[in-house]
Amino acid sequence: MARDLALAPQAAPALTGSLADSLFETAARAPALPLLARRVAAAGAGADWREVTAGEVRDEVVGLARGLIASGIRPGERVAVLARTRDEWTVFCYALWTVGAEVVPVYPASSRDQVEWILRDAGCVAVMVEDEQSVMTVGSVCASLPALRHVWQLDAGALAELAAHGASVPVTTVDSMRRIVLPDATAVVAYTSGTSGRALGCALSHRGLASSCDTLLAGWGHTAAPPGEQGAVLAFLPFSHVYGLMIQGLCVRGGVLMGHEPEMSAAALTSALRSFRPTYLYAVPSVLEKIYKNFLRAAQQAGRGALFERAAGTARDFAAATERRRLGLGPGPGLDLRLQHAVYERAVYRGLRAALGGRVRRAACGGSPLSRELCLFYEGIGIHLHDGYGLTETGGAVTMQPLGREKSGTVGKALPGTEIRVATDGEILVRGPSVFQGYVGDGSAGRAALRNGWLATGDLGHLDDEGYLSITGRKKDVIITSGGKSVAPAALEQRLRMHPLVHQAVVVGDNRPCVGALLTLDPEFLTHWRAALALQSDAPAREAREENALREEIARAVAAANSAVSRSESIRVFRVLPTPFDVAGGLLTPSLKLRRDEIVRTFAFEIDAMYEARPRSRPRSAPREPALPDDSDDVFLR
Structure with a gap:
């Protein structure tokens, strides 16, 4: 029901x-x-x-x-x-x-x-x-x-x-x-x-x-500014x-x-x-992901990469413990964690906030779901991040995180006056005062989207027992492999993008034997990564070693993404494409969303080749480094 x-x-x-x-x-x-x-x-x-x-x-x-x-x-x-x-x-x-x-x-x-x-x-x-x-x-x-x-x-x-x-x-x-x-x-x-x-x-x-x-x-x-101050937002x-x-x-x-x-x-x-110097930050996941990667790259260039990663881990742990306390699920950060967090506050966190102007203490994210790990990172460095949900047809937000009861990894609860229903097939339905009047010049599309006053969003999700909504993907994006396994690609793509080298990710696999992925690399971080690698040898040998190192690094990113899903849902084959998807090439919408159907059509040859190159069997004694499913493929395109 x-x-x-x-x-x-x-x-x-x-x-x-x-x-x-x-x-x-x-x-x-x-x-x-x-x-x-x-x-x-x-x-x-x-x-x-x-x-x-x-x-x-x-x-x-x-x-x-x-x-x-x-x-x-x-x-x-x-x-x-x-x-x-x-x-x-x-x-x-x-x-x-x-x-x-x-x-x-x-x-x-x-x-x-x-x-x-x-x-x-x-x-x-x-x-x-x-x-x-x-x-x-x-x-x-x-x-x-x-x-x-x-x-x-x-x-x-x-x-x-x-x-x-x-x-x-x-x-x-x-x-x-x-x-x-x-x-x-x-x-x-x-x-x-x-x-x-x-x-x-x-x-x-x-x-x-x-x-x-x-x-x-x-x-x-x-919450837009401290008491007595005017809020400031950079649009x-x-x-x-x-x-x-x-x-x-x-x-x-x-x-x-x-x-x-x-x-x-x-x-x-x-x-x-x-x-x-805004007091409140409004952003989308891609911007917040990019800010995080820029923080990491700057730290590595300053020789403080290991310090940043330790500080980021502490920030996430501190925020997770704080979240458990505010939800009544735990006592909060322990003494050791509080001490570590205080040390990194002076050494790292306040510098990160200064890079955003120094006054931001709260932020909101919309457009698409943000990973729980990134939510916890920003909260841990002192920027409470509210992930919300809305769409064009609702004129903006329909959910928000309740103050003092924020739950990372969800998009919060329905706004007062708005109703949310999750249908039996997982589709999110919305009813409320902000729902649109219909589509201009296309009454049939409007009637299909509005069912007895409920807007069929096309998004998939679920409500927990407290009414927090989690988004799992788009209904039309669900992949069904030849073995009949249904896979929502959004979570895998989100985890892949968390790796600093991965810029874009498109999970494929409709009517295929397993799930695959097309990846593009972040040009700025790739340049930094290559400079940090500093391989010493003649040009041909250096390029070969560099490509091997890059292949292993991307394979680790895929393995990390796979760790959150079952084996049948995991990525077994992938390819790294030579250039990012863009609007000019028709592979991104003007709002920078993936045109999945067009991407699959454009790279049909590469997808076919990726699956054809997939090994059907491998000796049990064959080494697997980094750890990926037995039948993985990591072909790079030049």
Whole structure:
């Protein structure tokens, strides 16, 4: 039978207007409150930020809203935004909501065909792009977009031109238009990642988007900063994803200072975190995994790799013992563990926190499940990490870790006002105020996803006896081997990525005799690893020895991943591919999720060869180093 979990009624007050109202209300109540921070120097360790008050942001929004009205943008019309995470994105977004227009976020990395599909499917009348390249992309598909009337470019001064264009529009007209926007009107048409087939546009209402934000603020908002301080969040996740939009909403609705970082590179994030110094960190697993690997690499380069690994182990042990105590399952860290943790706090942990700006004490992770080991590591170094769950169709979060009862390895419990059910086949069903209105232009898909008010998420998971939800994978990703064994690949892939050399992992094996994996390597860590290896010999011999050492290291990563599953679920064959999967090659979605079907098609030859090379038998006395199943294969591609 399906299991239900229904929690208490929603604690946050119901929305009475639009998402834009919160900005105007804050500006009226506390016009001097800093709301945005803009970089005023070139990115670098000494970069400065200029604070922009709520009153100033409101005035900018009003000026743009007047320009939109003068340009003929009417309530209910859709305007796309094709840009990275910049402060202009936020200001323009709130201007669109102020006049009742619907925002259609588009990933900057989207291909020409993806841009054309979204703009046509949504019926966009205008699009704000970031740069000349995006102008050319939109221009190349304009002939198939009869509804498109305007193409504006941020880097060409579009916002200033819009404000000037609307100078003759009375401010009272803006106020009148804002006040007629109803809570159930569509605020955003957010397109799914399109991991299989065409992306679908999810219609999200003002009420739905505000719901999870207000619930999180009501229950967790006070944790964004120490008492008496204003919270500060660095927004670097794309606003073209619903998670990024939720962060924007949390900051504006909660009066949290928000900085923007458009670059997702390690160097750019490191610089922005150090200079902006956020109090709360919002991230996805890949970012948190990368931060951990950067910590490890920096320690190894400084000759302190062994110290870091001991400190990381102590952090995880300390956090696990602390977790057992708060869940009533144990006494907490013992004296020896507390002493070790105190030593590493001075020698290691505070330096790691300083690399993130020095003020972060709490963080949230979403987008996909985070490994328990990484959750414990961050908690152990002094950053309480809350892993939550949500999807595009829910307009953001539907679960969160209860304060004081956090359980690593789960995504927490259902938010107040939200219900979660796990069906007999393991699929997670969700019902609540944030669930979307349906898919734009595809009623059949919406009806298939919504079953008597319950959203069929397509995710697999289970609820424990206390109501904590664990995600085990995607329903459509389950692999069934030729022997009939069902394997959810997410957990194996997650454990593989924990190895610093592994960048991406795709588990395969449908209709195959065993489970296999395609792996790509982290280019930065691979360079560091090779330098640290420092093999001395002539070039051909050195390359052969280096490849053997690399093969053994990756085999150890596979063996470590296999240790968490049964033999029938373990990876028996694998290949390391020469280059990572990317968006340009069509193997990642714009939100950096794996396009599994496309990856399997693209590397069909390599997968076939991997299984054909699999040894059918091996002498019992044959050595196995490192320890892997008898029929493993570790072919590298060049």
